[in-house]
Every structure is written in C-alpha cells, then in structure tokens.
Amino acid sequence: MDATRRTLVSGIVATASAAALAPSHTAAMFMDPMPRPSAVPPSTIISTWDHGMPANVAAMAALERGGSALDAAEQGVMVVEADPKNLSVGLGGLPDRDGIVTLDACIMDGDGRAGSVCFVQGIEHPVSVARMVMERTSHVMLAGAGAERFAREQGVHQRANALSEQARTAWEEWKKTSHYAPVINIENHDTIGLLVRKGDGSMAGSCTTSGLAYKVHGRVGDSPIIGAGLYVDEEVGCATCTGLGETVLRTLASFLAVERMRMGDSPQKACEEAIARLIHKHPNLASYQVGILALDATGRHGAHAVTKGFTYALSTNGAHAMHAASHAM
Ligand code: SD4
Secondary structure (H helix, E strand, O other), X not given: OXXXXXXXXXXXXXXXXXXXXXXXXXXXXXXXXXXXXXXOOOOEEEEEOOOHHHHHHHHHHHHHOOOOHHHHHHHHHHHHHOOOOOOOOOOOOOOOOOOOOOEEEEEEEOOOOEEEEEEEOOEOOHHHHHHHHHHHOOOOEEEHHHHHHHHHHOOOOEOOOOOOHHHHHHHHHHHOOOOOOOOOOHHHOOOEEEEEEOOOOOEEEEEEEOOOOOOOXXXXXXXXXXXXXXXXXXXXXXXXXXXXXXXXXXXXXXXXHHHHHHOOOOHHHHXXXXXXXXXXXXXXXHHOOEEEEEEEOOOOEEEEEOOOOOEEEEEEOOEEEEEEOEEOO
C-alpha cells in the first residue's frame, strides 16, 4: 500500500462511524487495485459487544500510525471508557449499590507482562493506569485507594465521584426495590475486552469495565484478573471474557481457552471448551451470560457464549464488521 493510500485509509478508518463501516462498504472502500505480493501481513482485532466497533477502529488507527499491539489494545478501549453514555464501562457506568462507580481494568502484552487495577474510583482511563502499573512498577496489580494514589503520582487526574444523569436515574429506580440480579446482554454493551494481533505476529489485549451494576461495594469481578477476564501469550494466542464475572473467576476461562489452543484447539473450539467448562460448573443457564473471544498466533479467531445475544466486532486491515457469536443455549 503506498503512502498516500495508507493516509487516506487511516483517515477513513479514524473518522468513519461504525454504521458507515458495514462490510459491503468496506470491501469497496479498502480494496487494493492490484494484489501486492509484498503487502504487510494483515492485523486482526477482535472485541466484545457493539461498542467493540469504535474501539476496533481506534485500535486499527493506532497500528496504522505505527503503534505496537499494546498501544492498539490500550487506545482501542479508551474510546469506550471515555463514552459518558456507556453504562458498563468507564465513569459513565452504573454504580454499586451504594451509588459509587468502581472500575476494573487490565492490559497484557504478548510476552507475558501484565498490569491491572481494580476497585478504582474517579479515573477516566483505568486501562492506562493498568499499563502504568505494568511499565512503571515491578507489580502486576494495584487495588483501590493504593491504585488511585499511584495514578495521581503518575499525573493522572482523579475526579470526584459523580454519577452521570443516566446512571443516577437508573440507580434511583433500582433503590426502590434493591433487588439484585445481574442483567445479561445489557443493551449489547457490557465489559469491553479487546484482542490484537499485529501483522508482525505480536499480540496484546485489554479488558475494562465498571463491573456489575449494584454490586456490593468492594466487589471485584473477572475483568482485571489475569487469566480470568484476559489472557495473552503470543506464542499461542489470547482470549477475553465478558459477562457474569464470578463464573469466569471460578473457571479462569480466558486462561483455559489459551491453554486449549496451546494443546491444538482452533480458537473457536477453545472458546466452546471454555464455555462448556463454565456451564458444567454453573448449570443454571437462564440466570447469566458469559461471552468469550479468542485469537490465535496465526490470526484465526473464535467466539462463543452461554446464551444468545453476544455480539463482537472483528477487524482485519481495513475491514470492520459486527458478528453474532454462536451460543450454547
Ligand atoms: C464483571 N465481567 O465485573 C464483568 C462484567 C461484565 O458483561 O462483563 N458484564 O463481572
């Protein structure tokens, strides 16, 4: 791809809305006039739910600017963290039962380095603080007030706890009964987990969430736990989960999927095996949802869920499309 065309494509990718990127448009928009044998090998990005589309677009733009797989993993999900209307990621998320938004996030590089923060308040981009933990400390995970203090020391602005209008209304409504029941497939955007395989074979992933709405104050889910909400090993592949975190924590589903790929499973088979284990341990299928995505070292992907409704965004060098995952029930 020549430099002019690359710039043009980057411009389109960076500015086009998700709706404008339907597969039929992208095929024409991004078709090279002549196949080039020396073309850069394709990069692949896959992420959870409908909000995965803008995240993938930003992640692909990061790669096109020359960024690493890790840069793409971070910058992709930052778009979703910054969306004040998103009720399940970032500071716009639904609060815990005390009316406080607490965030969990992690990031992992293909070589096994990882960073994570959990139970943090007032931080717009917990994924970036997770990356700082990875790159600027000798630790993997910081929690709560300690993580917030670390973030401030790194120059990150911490906001006072303030619910968005939308979240406050929902919380006030919930308080009328205080009935706790995890909502599954919430408006097709829950936690965002995003996996990147750059054309050169390097991999990275990220996962960020405001967790379950109306959870007990202090509750931490699977999303910031390496091996549960996310696992990356670029020798094999990577996986990420969304849904009822307690079930994922008990089965380490992302790690399980990567280990299945290590044993020879395709990414799709690995996702199905991880969901099968999870269901075996949690047979009450009507009460929860979990979705899992996997990407292997050759760029093949897989997606599977407990129940219907799990969507994901898949992007390869220029083409972006939404898909519905297969499901067990
Ligand atoms: C959690 N796994 O905190 C997250 C929430 C989520 O779809 O993914 N919802 O349990």
